[in-house]
Amino acid sequence: MIKTLIFDLGGVIVPFEFRRAYQALDGRCPYSAEEIPRRIGSTDLVRRLETGQIEARDFVDQLTRLLEVKLDYDEFRLLWSSIFLPETLVPDSLLAALGARYRMLLLSNTNVIHFEMIREAYPLLGHFDHFVLSYQVGALKPAARIYHAALEQARCRPEECFFTDDIPVYVEAARRERIDAVRFTGLAQLESDLRQRGVEW
Numbered sequence: 488m489i490k491t492l493i494f495d496l497g498g499v500i501v502p503f504e505f506r507r508a509y510q511a512l513d514g515r516c517p518y519s520a521e522e523i524p525r526r527i528g529s530t531d532l533v534r535r536l537e538t539g540q541i542e543a544r545d546f547v548d549q550l551t552r553l554l555e556v557k558l559d560y561d562e563f564r565l566l567w568s569s570i571f572l573p574e575t576l577v578p579d580s581l582l583a584a585l586g587a588r589y590r591m592l593l594l595s596n597t598n599v600i601h602f603e604m605i606r607e608a609y610p611l612l613g614h615f616d617h618f619v620l621s622y623q624v625g626a627l628k629p630a631a632r633i634y635h636a637a638l639e640q641a642r643c644r645p646e647e648c649f650f651t652d653d654i655p656v657y658v659e660a661a662r663r664e665r666i667d668a669v670r671f672t673g674l675a676q677l678e679s680d681l682r683q684r685g686v687e688w
Contacts, residue, residue: 489667489684491641491648492585494577494615496595498653499671501609502572511566516556526553536598539622543599568604577674579611584688585681586614594637594650596621596628616640628652629660638664649684651677 497503509520518526527533532550535541541549547563558566585591593615595602599622606612619637626632641648645665652658653671661668669680681688 489589489647489649489686490643491590491592492681492686493592493594493619493637493641493648493650493661493666495650495652495654495657495671496593496597496605497571498576499651500575500577500582500593500611501605502574502576503570504572505570507569508567511569512554512556515558516554518554523554533598534627536600537596537621537627539599539625546598546600564600564604567600568608571601571605571608573608575609575611576671577611577677579614581674581678581688582611582614585686586616588687590642591615592617592619592637592640594619594628594633594652596633598622628654628657631660631664634661634664634666638666649681649686651680 494500505524506520509523512523513520527550530553532541532546536546544560547560551558551563591614593612597620602620617640619633619640621627621633624633624636638645638648646667648666650661650666650668651671652668655670658668658670667684671677
């Protein structure tokens, strides 16, 4: 019997497009929207931010220097979070109904800049009992450590947890920890997977 529901964030609850941020930077720095991700990817800045190894303001300082762009912290914060789209992939009504019956966890590779903005923009996150976030745990999916952190908060056996993520390798990593995990491909598929497991709302 499922007792705890664990959801990924980006690509499951909140849709995102990285290109939106790159396009917003295009024209404000010497690099094109195509060059920007390659330049960022040549460093470990994002990984360090998402594992809590660098403070947000230090990250912004180093990244803006890398891209040769003049933005203050608040300007960058807004631009960096422009990747998120307004309409969620899972409706508030479903999360509210599930949250009334089951323990609800959010398990996400994310960073403090994005998560602060997401909490402000998407009130439906209030239906979750606990957030298990890579920058707080110090590990990224698919590392076992972040799943162990989620299981500590689940308050039940791994087999009694249901997890959904849009990235197949993250789903497989959860299954290695004996979590009942499925890949998210859309709302109808999610509802079907939940019903197959006797989850009610």
